[in-house]
Amino acid sequence: MIEAVGLTKTYGDTVAVDGLSFSVPPGRVTGFLGPNGAGKSTTMRMILGLDNPTAGHALIAGRRYRDLRRPLRTVGALLDAAWVHPNRSARTHLRWLARSNGIPAGRAEEVLEAVGLAPAADRLAGGFSLGMAQRLGIAGALLGDPEVLLFDEPVNGLDPEGVRWIRGLMHRLADEGRTVLVSSHLLSEMALTAQDLIVIGRGRLIAQCGVEEFVARATESSVRVRTPDAARLRALLEGEGAAVHDEDGALIVTGAESSFIGEMCAANGVVLHELSLLRGSLEEAFMRLTGDALDYQAVQEQEGAGR
Numbered sequence: 389m390i391e392a393v394g395l396t397k398t399y400g401d402t403v404a405v406d407g408l409s410f411s412v413p414p415g416r417v418t419g420f421l422g423p424n425g426a427g428k429s430t431t432m433r434m435i436l437g438l439d440n441p442t443a444g445h446a447l448i449a450g451r452r453y454r455d456l457r458r459p460l461r462t463v464g465a466l467l468d469a470a471w472v473h474p475n476r477s478a479r480t481h482l483r484w485l486a487r488s489n490g491i492p493a494g495r496a497e498e499v500l501e502a503v504g505l506a507p508a509a510d511r512l513a514g515g516f517s518l519g520m521a522q523r524l525g526i527a528g529a530l531l532g533d534p535e536v537l538l539f540d541e542p543v544n545g546l547d548p549e550g551v552r553w554i555r556g557l558m559h560r561l562a563d564e565g566r567t568v569l570v571s572s573h574l575l576s577e578m579a580l581t582a583q584d585l586i587v588i589g590r591g592r593l594i595a596q597c598g599v600e601e602f603v604a605r606a607t608e609s610s611v612r613v614r615t616p617d618a619a620r621l622r623a624l625l626e627g628e629g630a631a632v633h634d635e636d637g638a639l640i641v642t643g644a645e646s647s648f649i650g651e652m653c654a655a656n657g658v659v660l661h662e663l664s665l666l667r668g669s670l671e672e673a674f675m676r677l678t679g680d681a682l683d684y685q686a687v688q689e690q691e692g693a694g695r
């Protein structure tokens with residue numbers, strides 16, 4: 389579990405994080421989203437004790453980072469994959485990290501295997517590709533077998549196989565009951581990886597909810613219908629107050645559920661060739677909700693009203 393309570397950080401006149409409160413539960417992958425400069429990295433750094441909050445606090449497994457006796461055993465993080473001594477091999481780097489955290493050296497071999505770096509264990513990290521550096525950073529995060537994991541842009545620069553691997557890893561870690569918080573700008577990837585979302589804008593919370601709820605709240609779903617009897621169905625639907633428009637020979641219907649349309653077709657003997665629900669995308673929802681401060685206020689009110 390990660391908890392942020394009124395977390396605030398100002399740099400001079402810039403309010404990077406502004407009274408942010410949220411909780412990240414175990415057993416789920418939680419995506420951390422926000423436009424550039426929204427305050428994601430600053431928030432992660434405060435959770436990890438790398439930056440001091442101006443106000444508020446963050447707890448990892450119920451404690452402040454600075455109160456964790458062996459931090460790597462409670463929380464692992466990938467913040468900056470480039471953070472490795474270039475003249476150290478992957479194995480030496482991990483053994484050094486293990487030693488400084490009271491973790492048995494043998495654990496380095498286990499995490500090298502887990503991230504697929506065992507064959508490159510003795511190569512110098514300075515010569516690693518971006519993808520290999522990401523894997524080494526993840527190995528470091530896993531070293532202490534921590535219950536909480538934070539990943540800042542873990543799929544940056546990875547090829548499709550690497551992206552898929554990270555997605556599987558996140559799911560496995562959550563299935564093991566760990567708390568997984570992951571930030572990314574790749575929204576299509578986030579839609580596949582995360583179950584829950586924390587979305588921030590200008591340092592403030594915009595939404596904390598499931599991915600599907602976030603998309604449903606911000607976008608309008610519609611139904612695509614194909615029928616040889618389009619004119620009649622159109623008239624029937626419009627008679628019920630639905631909006632209908634043509635697209636590639638299909639009817640796109642908003643304002644009527646697919647079950648309602650199906651039943652209406654059955655009742656009126658309209659032959660159906662297709663009836664499919666078209667959901668909005670995470671990208672669409674994200675653009676709409678983080679678009680500007682006005683939208684942002686509207687959602688906050690909506691959220692409050694729904695409780």
Ligand SMILES: Nc1ncnc2c1ncn2[C@@H]1O[C@H](COP(=O)(O)OP(=O)(O)OP(=O)(O)O)[C@@H](O)[C@H]1O
Pocket residue numbers: 399402403404405422423424425426427428429430431
């Ligand atoms: N050390 C610093 N000194 C001054 N301002 C800072 C510092 N670190 C961050 N900021 C400012 O705080 C705000 C939030 O930055 P932060 O890097 O946390 O955002 P982010 O959501 O991680 O952005 P990105 O998606 O671009 O990585 C920005 O306006 C940034 O310029």
